Amino acid sequence: KAGVTQTPRYLIKTRGQQVTLSCSPISGHRSVSWYQQTPGQGLQFLFEYFSETQRNKGNFPGRFSGRQFSNSRSEMNVSTLELGDSALYLCASRIQASSYEQYFGPGTRLTVT
Amino acid sequence: AQTVTQSQPEMSVQEAETVTLSCTYDTSESDYYLFWYKQPPSRQMILVIRQEAYKQQNATENRFSVNFQKAAKSFSLKISDSQLGDAAMYFCAYTSSGAGSYQLTFGKGTKLSVIP
Numbered sequence: 646k647a648g649v650t651q652t653p654r655y656l657i658k659t660r661g662q663q664v665t666l667s668c669s670p671i672s673g674h675r676s677v678s679w680y681q682q683t684p685g686q687g688l689q690f691l692f693e694y695f696s697e698t699q700r701n702k703g704n705f706p707g708r709f710s711g712r713q714f715s716n717s718r719s720e721m722n723v724s725t726l727e728l729g730d731s732a733l734y735l736c737a738s739r740i741q742a743s744s745y746e747q748y749f750g751p752g753t754r755l756t757v758t
Numbered sequence: 759a760q761t762v763t764q765s766q767p768e769m770s771v772q773e774a775e776t777v778t779l780s781c782t783y784d785t786s787e788s789d790y791y792l793f794w795y796k797q798p799p800s801r802q803m804i805l806v807i808r809q810e811a812y813k814q815q816n817a818t819e820n821r822f823s824v825n826f827q828k829a830a831k832s833f834s835l836k837i838s839d840s841q842l843g844d845a846a847m848y849f850c851a852y853t854s855s856g857a858g859s860y861q862l863t864f865g866k867g868t869k870l871s872v873i874p
Contacts, residue, residue, distance in 0.1 A: 703861070
């Protein structure tokens with residue numbers, strides 16, 4: 646069974662632009678979570694989607710948004726990029742709402758210049 | 759809010775030796791889960807081992823085992839017979855259903871080096 650996939654793997658954007666990252670969960674998994682990883686703040690929870698509904702959101706500004714499609718694929722969007730948004734963005738999937746085990750994708754490295 | 763603390767930013771171990779990584783956490787929940795994740799330089803976060811808080815028996819997965827002390831809120835990872843491929847960042851993580859979803863709270867990580 647294929648693992649979690651994320652596209653693109655690397656991205657370079659300019660301040661003020663917006664970006665969309667994509668995540669495809671493991672087949673059959675219905676929950677997708679997003680995390681931001683930076684050297685200073687470590688790993689921080691962004692949001693979680695299950696059955697196309699956002700179930701929880703971390704402490705991030707409204708510039709960070711996401712959605713989930715009926716096939717469980719998820720996208721996250723960051724608008725008006727700032728230098729501090731440079732990070733590794735990790736997506737994780739789990740099979741259902743009551744399952745606590747998460748499996749991570751390889752991440753998207755976003756660099757904002 | 760739950761917090762996870764890893765007090766060892768870096769550690770090293772000789773190949774074939776044993777090393778223990780420390781983790782403490784703080785929570786008011788009674789039902790929760792703890793994990794150790796490994797992140798090699800390739801960046802892929804890999805689940806190493808999991809522990810359900812309601813289980814008294816410590817989890818083991820091949821060369822990896824944990825020492826779970828619920829009263830002390832301690833969750834250490836022991837790696838036996840260390841191999842070069844064990845070199846990576848190791849993150850301790852906590853989750854519960856208390857927030858309505860199983861979001862993970864991570865420690866800052868421990869960078870493990872394996873010396874040949």
